[in-house]
């Protein structure tokens with residue numbers, strides 16, 4: 656039997672120091688700064704985000720750190736502690752969807768998505784990633800990567816969206832677009848919202864109906880395990896996944912097809928309809944029982 660291995664989070668100080676060290680070793684200069692974003696655990700609500708449903712994630716203490724400097728041209732160079740000797744390069748100029756292969760599609764795609772959204776002052780960058788979020792284990796290492804990149808780019812290019820919850824939605828959209836259109840992972844938004852909008856001691860109740868504004872679509876629910884002397888165990892089942900392997904996209908397409916056949920905008924509309932019907936039939940049954948039993 657293999658011994659149980661716990662993955663401890665890297666502390667803030669260590670994450671910053673390690674990301675800086677990898678950056679300096681790779682590019683020969685100090686980075687402009689270091690930013691970070693967490694992975695997440697979703698307590699309930701799987702495959703609900705792209706069906707306009709509800710989910711309830713919490714942020715992990717495990718984070719991805721990015722040391723970054725902006726560039727004056729459109730080049731992107733990225734390195735990760737996963738393979739610290741390999742620098743991946745791309746150019747934002749003329750870049751199109753799915754134009755970058757491998758893991759560097761995730762961070763490169765964020766700059767690309769911001770530029771596509773009209774933020775033309777976003778140029779290239781050099782970056783080094785250090786992470787303790789397990790890759791491909793369902794804890795959103797990809798969102799930790801795209802969201803930390805979005806926060807860094809927001810700061811160095813002075814976009815001004817990183818400091819408020821509502822503003823972060825703009826960065827979240829760039830992170831989602833990067834995963835969907837550059838990395839080819841058709842993720843629905845849960846991971847990126849969790850990474851950028853969760854607060855300490857709370858779970859994030861996220862309502863993914865597209866008609867809701869950023870002020871309406873989240874509420875912070877108390878989730879303070881320490882207060883109740885509880886601990887949350889997240890267990891790795893050793894069944895790795897990769898969101899851009901096609902299976903996730905297939906599930907999403909199936910749900911969209913089901914909504915189309917039912918003639919509704921999304922499966923949330925269908926689920927709300929069923930819930931209403933069930934309530935109504937329960938009321939009817941109750942009424943009928945009352946009628947029958949009346950003397």
Ligand code: ADP
Pocket residue numbers: 719735736737757758759761784785786789790791792793794795796797798800840896897898899
């Ligand atoms: P999850 O987000 O649940 O970890 P995904 O399949 O969505 O799983 O994303 C995992 C992919 O994200 C990895 O295969 C890799 O391409 C990329 N990735 C995430 N974090 C890192 C990192 N620190 N270094 C290199 N690539 C990373």
Ligand code: MG
Pocket residue numbers: 795796797798842846898
């Ligand atoms: Mg992911």
